[in-house]
Amino acid sequence: MKRWGRPVALAGAMAWGALLHGAVAAAPALTPCRLDGIEHEARCGTLERPLDPAAPQGARITLHYAVLPALARNKQPDPVFFLAGGPGQSAIEMAGPVAGMLSRFLNRRDVVLIDQRGTGRSAPLLCDDDADQAPLARQFEPDAQRRRLAECRRLLQALPHGDLRQYTTAIAAGDVEAVRRALGVARINLVGVSYGTRLALEVLRQSPRRVRRVVLDGVAPPDMVLPVAFASDQQRAVEAVFSGCEQDADCNRRHPDLRKRWATLRNSLPRDWPVAHPATGVVERQRVTPEVLDAVLRGPLYLPALAAALPQAMDQATRGRLEPLAGLAHAAGGRRGVGVAMGLHFSVVCAEDAPRLPPAAPREDPLVRRYRDACADWPRGSVPPAFYQVGPSAAPVLLLSGGLDPATPPRHGDRMAAALGAKARHVVVPQAGHGVAMLPCMRDVLYRFIDTPDEAAALAAVRADAGCAVQLPRPRPYQPPAPPAEPRR
Incomplete structure (x- = not known):
């Protein structure tokens, strides 16, 4: 699960007006705009x-979308629809990174962000999103989290669009189809990342004849049960950190018995700990529990x-300093896009995943317990039984997984590739994390x-084209710089 997020202001641009033409660009509802991170006009x-x-005659909402127009006059008729992750991310706010990832498409294909x-x-x-500056206790203590979420739910339900049952993936897939019709295109290509892969699979299920190709990057299947999968998959990723350090002679020498010392630290919790806030620098006393350590990792x-x-930061934590770990978590949370x-996040998870949680156990994983508690009072939308069934695809599907991914590791991609059938190809990049398509050479793989x-040619070329990424080495464990030598006297 990603951290709490605030919207990024949209902006609009003025540059490619003479090049806008064709089915997508000519749609009368489209107006020039400037998007954050995009140099040219959208x-x-x-x-x-x-x-x-x-209830089509009832309350209505306004769906926003953006088109990054192709440069070529004779462009291809089938645009690329990008579907963001989360659940809860804005695709338009990610316009800059998406344009970089799909830059080759923009020569001859429009890219659509919904x-x-x-x-x-x-x-x-x-x-409410003041997580960067909020006291650590407010960010991590379970009671504070529950109060914040309950207040958020109350405020959201008071909105004109506050029926939280109407934000499921199946309903969102209907919105995607409505945008396709509004743009006047016969078929589309789908690129979904993380949760966006679940949405892409539902679009494919609902509108199979309207989908030409599908890319699923970091596969989150509809039957995944996100909280349970997150908990177990993160633990596998932590074990990979320990194994990577143990297999590196220098890391193993600098951080001996790290796995054992980390277990000792976890077994000593909970306890109060003075920690310098990574954003403000103010030293606070934080109640540290195993759940807090998991959240920071x-x-x-x-x-x-x-x-x-992480080996260096975890080593420091076992010696009484949590600031390096907190700093890494802050750096990860500060990434653009x-x-x-979170209201959308819980509306999706509580409708689609929470009903499939296993019965509560006395020693339940804290992350699973947090979602169980949150969803107990969250309004749940209706999910059709067919939503959870993934069958053979008539359109070619490329699935991408990172071997080190703590959220959507290859096991999910393997299962979905088998379900999607003969036109599915699964590429695993062993040393990649969450998100493979952003790797430089993988951009060409997606394009081709x-x-x-x-x-048949597109499917046959996938594995050969992806060799550049599959062979990427794992980053070496970080080694802090040596202190400067004492000057000679």
């Missing part, structure tokens, strides 16, 4: 949608470059998979 549009699809209902400007379900595990510093609308006209 086109933004809105679409009125019923809040409750079963703020899923409940995110960005599309009837946002935003909770979660962010750095997503990025191997940050995870490489990871803000999450979608751009190659012949399906």
Whole structure:
């Protein structure tokens, strides 16, 4: 689960007006706009949608979407639809990173970003977000978290669009289809990341004839049961940190018996600990529990470059200094484009995952318990039974997994590739974390998979093209710089 997020202001641009033409660009509802991180002009549009699809004459919401237009005059007719993660991220707020990842497509294909209902400007379900500056106790103590979430739920339900049952993945997939129709295109290509892969699978299920190609990066299947999977998959990622250090002679020498010392630290908790706040520098007394340690580890595990510093930070924690760990967590949480609308997050998880939680156990994982508590009072939308069933795909599907991913590791991709059938290809990058498509050489893999006209040729080239990423080495464990030598006298 990502940290609490605030919306990033949208902006609009003025540069490519003479190049805007064709089915997407000519849609009358699109107007010039400037997006954060995008140098050139984009086109933004809105679409009125019923809040409750079963009551089309009732309350309505405004769905926001943006088109990054292709440069070529003779562009391809099938745009790329990008579906963001979370659940709760705004696709439009991620325009800059997405444009970099899909830059080759922008020569001949439009890229469409939809703020899923409940995110960005599309009837946002935003909770109070002062996490960067808030006291540590407010961020981590379970009672404080429960109070904040209960207050958030109360405020959201008072909004005109506050029926929290109307924000499921199945309803969001209907919104995607509505945008396709509004843009006047016959077929689309889907690129989903993290939770966006769940949405992509539902779009594929609902509108199979309208989907040409699918890329699923960090596969989060509909039957995943997010809290349970997050807990077990994170523990595997932590074990990989220990194993990586033990297999590196220098790391093992500098941090001997790290696995054992970390277990000793966890067994000594809970206890009060003075910790310097990573944002304010103010020393606070924090009640540290195993759940707090897990929460602090979660962010750095997503990025191997940050995870490489975990042995050093965990070693320092066993010696009484939590600041290095807190600093890594702050760095991971400060990445652009990871803000999450927590009202949407819980609306999705409580409707789709919470009903499938196993019976509560006396020694339940704290993360599972947190979701169970949160969902006990959260309004739950209706989920069709077919939502959980993934069958063979008529469209080619490329699945991508990072071997070090703490949230969507390869086991989920393996299962979905088998379910999707003969037109599915699963690529595992052993030393990658959460998100494989952003790796430089993988951008070409995505491009060739979608751009190659012949399906068989596109599928056959995937494994050979992905060799550049599969062979990437793991980042070496971080070693702090040696102190400067004493000057000679």
